[in-house]
Amino acid sequence: MTKLSKNILDKIKKDKIKPIPRWQFISLHILLWAAYLLAIAFGALAFSVIFRLIGGVQWEMVRLAGKGPVHGFILVLPYLWLIILGVVLFLAGKLFEKTKKGYQFKHVVVVLSSVAISLILGMMFYFAGVGHSVENSLTEKVGPYAEWRDSRDKFLVVPDNGVLVGRVLDIKPKEELMIIDFMRTKWVVDISEAFSVDNFQPQIGRPVGLAGEKISDDEFKADKIFPFRPPKQRKILNPLKK
Amino acid sequence: MQDYSSKTDAEIVKLTLKDQEVFLHLVQRYEGKLSRYIRRIAFVDAQTVEDILQEVFIKIYKNLNDFDPDLSFSSWAYRITHNEAINYLKKMDRQKSIPLESDDEDVVSLIDILESDVDIVKELSKKELQKKVQEVLSMLSPDFREILILKFLEEKEYKEISDILKKPMGTIATLINRAKAQFKQIAERNNLTYSSL
Numbered sequence: 001m002t003k004l005s006k007n008i009l010d011k012i013k014k015d016k017i018k019p020i021p022r023w024q025f026i027s028l029h030i031l032l033w034a035a036y037l038l039a040i041a042f043g044a045l046a047f048s049v050i051f052r053l054i055g056g057v058q059w060e061m062v063r064l065a066g067k068g069p070v071h072g073f074i075l076v077l078p079y080l081w082l083i084i085l086g087v088v089l090f091l092a093g094k095l096f097e098k099t100k101k102g103y104q105f106k107h108v109v110v111v112l113s114s115v116a117i118s119l120i121l122g123m124m125f126y127f128a129g130v131g132h133s134v135e136n137s138l139t140e141k142v143g144p145y146a147e148w149r150d151s152r153d154k155f156l157v158v159p160d161n162g163v164l165v166g167r168v169l170d171i172k173p174k175e176e177l178m179i180i181d182f183m184r185t186k187w188v189v190d191i192s193e194a195f196s197v198d199n200f201q202p203q204i205g206r207p208v209g210l211a212g213e214k215i216s217d218d219e220f221k222a223d224k225i226f227p228f229r230p231p232k233q234r235k236i237l238n239p240l241k242k
Numbered sequence: 243m244q245d246y247s248s249k250t251d252a253e254i255v256k257l258t259l260k261d262q263e264v265f266l267h268l269v270q271r272y273e274g275k276l277s278r279y280i281r282r283i284a285f286v287d288a289q290t291v292e293d294i295l296q297e298v299f300i301k302i303y304k305n306l307n308d309f310d311p312d313l314s315f316s317s318w319a320y321r322i323t324h325n326e327a328i329n330y331l332k333k334m335d336r337q338k339s340i341p342l343e344s345d346d347e348d349v350v351s352l353i354d355i356l357e358s359d360v361d362i363v364k365e366l367s368k369k370e371l372q373k374k375v376q377e378v379l380s381m382l383s384p385d386f387r388e389i390l391i392l393k394f395l396e397e398k399e400y401k402e403i404s405d406i407l408k409k410p411m412g413t414i415a416t417l418i419n420r421a422k423a424q425f426k427q428i429a430e431r432n433n434l435t436y437s438s439l
Contacts, residue, residue, distance in 0.1 A: 004292060005269040008299045012262060017300060019259060022307040100310060103408035 032099055039092035040118050046085040047122025048131030053078040055126070058197070058226040061209050064163040065156045075155045080148060089114050139229075149229075150182045153207075157181045159214040164189075165228055168202045177202060177222075179210075190221045200227040251315030255306055262303075269299050272316075275396075276323050282391045284327045294330055298323045317405035320398075324388075324406055331384075378428045386421035393418055 011017070057076050066072030092114045096102045102110070125131055138145040156165040159181075166181035177189040189210060202208045202225060209226030246254060246267040254271075257264040276298060280291045301322050309318055379387060392398045392406065400418075404411045 001266060002270060002273065004273050004295060004299075005266045008269055008296055008303075009263070009266055011296065011300065012265070012303060017304060019306040020304055020308070025305075025308040104404065104410055106410045106412060 036092055036095040039088050039095060042088045043085055043118030044121030044125050046081050047118055048125035049135050050078055050081045051126040052131035052135050058209050061156055061163050061211060061226060064161050065158045154182045157183045162211055162213055164210045164220055168204050168206060168208050171202060187218055187220050194222040194225050196225045198227055200225055252311050255309050259306055265303055272319055279323055279396060280327050282395055283388050284331055294326055298326045313405055317402050320406040374432055378432055381428045382424055386424050389417045390421050
């Protein structure tokens with residue numbers, strides 16, 4: 001027996017050192033995997049909300065409000081959710097690397113795989129209406145989120161370009177709408193000759209999109225009425241729904 | 243006393259979990275290799291090597307239930323040793339300036355790296371050559387130094403180095419190439435090759 005092995009055995013006996021029980025390691029590994037899967041699920045949720053936010057956009061209104069298609073697309077991107085998605089997937093990558101065999105994979109492969117899994121799950125969530133439910137709940141129950149949502153859509157309040165979005169305050173069917181836009185200006189909108197896209201029926205308290213012409217500082221004549229932030233995805237984007 | 247020399251490391255790990263005395267055989271099997279590895283990467287005196295090694299074996303003993311039989315015990319033990327040595331260096335803040343000491347045998351192995359591509363100055367005496375190679379080693383970044391030590395002095399395979407350093411195999415191959423390139427570059431700057439003359 002060498003001096004070192006004797007010292008080690010003496011220390012083990014003297015300090016009553018015992019091997020850490022196997023169940024503790026197994027629990028730790030399970031926790032790590034659970035945290036990774038949770039991060040992927042959050043990533044999928046973020047993807048489904050992003051699809052909802054981009055998929056629900058009325059591109060005709062964006063075209064009118066923006067300075068060309070690229071500018072319009074930049075305005076439409078939901079940066080808050082893109083940041084959340086980035087953080088969650090970065091965490092997922094780090095958690096995967098901490099798993100037993102995680103180090104055997106290149107960082108880029110881990111990140112891209114996590115993105116791919118979240119993307120596929122996110123599409124499934126989107127078609128199942130999860131993105132809509134999450135988005136609607138956040139808008140209704142979380143004040144700051146609703147404010148962010150309205151401020152994000154302010155770029156669509158450009159009456160001089162013939163485009164307006166806001167919440168319906170009052171309705172005179174087939175004649176007039178009273179709305180308050182996301183810049184807090186009230187408008188009387190003539191809808192007597194307006195075409196309603198997707199047979200959309202405006203409702204008091206809900207958002208509406210309008211394309212047409214500004215008549216005065218508080219009057220607007222609409223050519224088209226668009227569904228804006230519909231509570232459910234449009235049929236064309238919902239192949240799972242009968 | 244039972245003969246454990248024919249038993250595999252994994253078998254001894256299993257037996258140690260039933261009888262702590264068996265752990266002695268693992269210690270005896272690895273203390274030489276691991277103490278040499280600590281000395282090579284941490285450049286510390288014999289007493290410190292022993293202190294680090296004791297901590298390494300205690301950690302190995304505590305974590306025996308986490309040993310994955312898919313991994314070789316050797317790689318697992320080297321990984322724990324690497325972590326302990328790095329922690330020691332961080333504590334001592336000695337990663338940047340290391341008083342380098344290495345064996346003649348080590349120096350000869352490292353000269354092989356140079357000889358594969360460039361001619362080493364033959365006029366240098368053995369003593370001068372050793373001094374120069376030691377200087378070159380001390381100038382390498384710690385990551386590159388350790389990967390050269392694992393590949394050329396510890397003679398580990400890529401898979402083993404990947405398991406020890408917890409890096410993908412592709413990254414290990416890249417790191418070895420870069421470390422070799424840096425070693426040769428510094429060697430040239432220090433008049434260790436014909437190409438710089």
